[in-house]
Amino acid sequence: MTSQSTTLSSHNDAPRDVHDLTRGDLLDLLAELKQPSFRAKQIEEWVWVKNARSFDEMTNLPKSLREELSKRLTLGVLEEVARQGSVDGSRKYLLRLTDGVSVECVGMPSGNRLAVCVSTQAGCAMGCAFCATGGAGLTRSLTAAEIYEQVMQVRDDFNARVTSVVMMGQGEPFMNYDATLAALRKLNSPEGAGIGARHLTVSTCGVIPQIMRFANEPEQFTLAVSLHSAVQKTRNALMPGVRKYSLINLYNAMGEYVNKTGRRPTYEYALIGGINDTESELQALCDFCEGTLAHVNLIQLNEVEGSKLRPSTPERAQDFVRALARVGVEATVRDSRGADIDAACGQLKQRVLRGR
Numbered sequence: 577m578t579s580q581s582t583t584l585s586s587h588n589d590a591p592r593d594v595h596d597l598t599r600g601d602l603l604d605l606l607a608e609l610k611q612p613s614f615r616a617k618q619i620e621e622w623v624w625v626k627n628a629r630s631f632d633e634m635t636n637l638p639k640s641l642r643e644e645l646s647k648r649l650t651l652g653v654l655e656e657v658a659r660q661g662s663v664d665g666s667r668k669y670l671l672r673l674t675d676g677v678s679v680e681c682v683g684m685p686s687g688n689r690l691a692v693c694v695s696t697q698a699g700c701a702m703g704c705a706f707c708a709t710g711g712a713g714l715t716r717s718l719t720a721a722e723i724y725e726q727v728m729q730v731r732d733d734f735n736a737r738v739t740s741v742v743m744m745g746q747g748e749p750f751m752n753y754d755a756t757l758a759a760l761r762k763l764n765s766p767e768g769a770g771i772g773a774r775h776l777t778v779s780t781c782g783v784i785p786q787i788m789r790f791a792n793e794p795e796q797f798t799l800a801v802s803l804h805s806a807v808q809k810t811r812n813a814l815m816p817g818v819r820k821y822s823l824i825n826l827y828n829a830m831g832e833y834v835n836k837t838g839r840r841p842t843y844e845y846a847l848i849g850g851i852n853d854t855e856s857e858l859q860a861l862c863d864f865c866e867g868t869l870a871h872v873n874l875i876q877l878n879e880v881e882g883s884k885l886r887p888s889t890p891e892r893a894q895d896f897v898r899a900l901a902r903v904g905v906e907a908t909v910r911d912s913r914g915a916d917i918d919a920a921c922g923q924l925k926q927r928v929l930r931g932r
């Protein structure tokens with residue numbers, strides 16, 4: 577394990593989990609057990625690449641060592657407590673973490689590709705008006721290992737290589753920056769999931785200081801920013817959690833991001849009938865994007881229980897695509913996978929399992 581993995585730490589005082597050990601920790605433990613140091617790499621491979629569910633599975637280790645490890649360490653794995661399959665082949669999982677909190681993630685196959693959408697927090701504190709996760713508040717941030725393991729869970733269930741990961745499940749990744757970065761690095765690493773950095777996407781509601789931090793990371797990770805309106809008043813109402821990060825500051829920060837990285841960010845824009853799909857909203861969006869390096873992802877709002885907000889019409893979405901094209905901005909209307917199983921964006925709800 578590299579030194580970067582030192583941030584893969586536990587979220588509380590729970591007994592030490594093997595996921596939380598650095599290479600150095602593991603070597604110390606092996607020395608204490610009078611075991612050769614090459615065992616460290618073997619153990620790491622079982623944990624991170626093979627996603628072993630028990631020490632007993634680690635068949636290239638002597639039985640005595642497996643027993644010793646299981647006495648001293650836990651091997652925390654996410655437990656699947658429920659799943660739903662969509663007609664489009666997507667599968668949504670409800671996964672229980674070791675402290676009983678649960679999160680959802682989704683696997684979306686398409687041809688020989690497999691995309692996974694993961695959660696970075698249980699719940700979210702940002703309170704966006706259109707988001708099911710935001711409604712319930714934040715339970716806690718996830719550790720890097722908990723983020724990483726969601727991907728491995730989906731990989732093992734589909735028995736297929738994961739080709740891309742989007743951090744678009746529950747939570748705001750940039751309110752859990754260190755764990756998110758550590759998880760991205762492990763997903764990227766050949767000693768982990770080995771997924772190319774460009775195929776690893778973080779979606780943020782626009783936490784500017786962390787966007788700047790992200791711009792300075794050496795890897796070519798992909799950034800998506802949830803914009804949803806380029807009119808300050810509308811955005812404040814839709815996304816109260818980022819009110820303090822004004823659109824003009826976001827615009828400038830994204831300019832710096834592009835200058836620094838040379839990479840094209842995506843703006844997410846969920847079309848909400850009568851709210852952010854009017855002519856003046858469209859004009860503001862065009863002004864915000866014109867002359868910048870950006871891609872706009874238009875998403876039809878997924879309806880959320882108890883909310884009065886409704887999606888826009890498909891014709892309106894096409895108006896947006898055409899108007900953006902006229903100012904030289906590429907836009908696509910993204911199909912929402914798994915809408916029939918409530919797994920589409922913004923519909924992953926927080927649930928705390930009790931009595932297990």
Ligand code: SAH
Pocket residue numbers: 706707708743744745746747748749779780781800801802844846875876877878879880921922923
């Ligand atoms: N917190 C991050 C990432 C998780 S949300 C963020 O906000 O970017 C993932 C994406 O789903 C975001 O673009 C978010 O704005 C969008 N989303 C949330 N609720 C939605 C809904 N009801 N319909 C469509 N998209 C939604």
Ligand code: SF4
Pocket residue numbers: 700701702703704707708709710711745746747748781802922
């Ligand atoms: Fe949180 Fe993103 Fe939902 Fe907003 S859209 S409440 S930031 S998860």
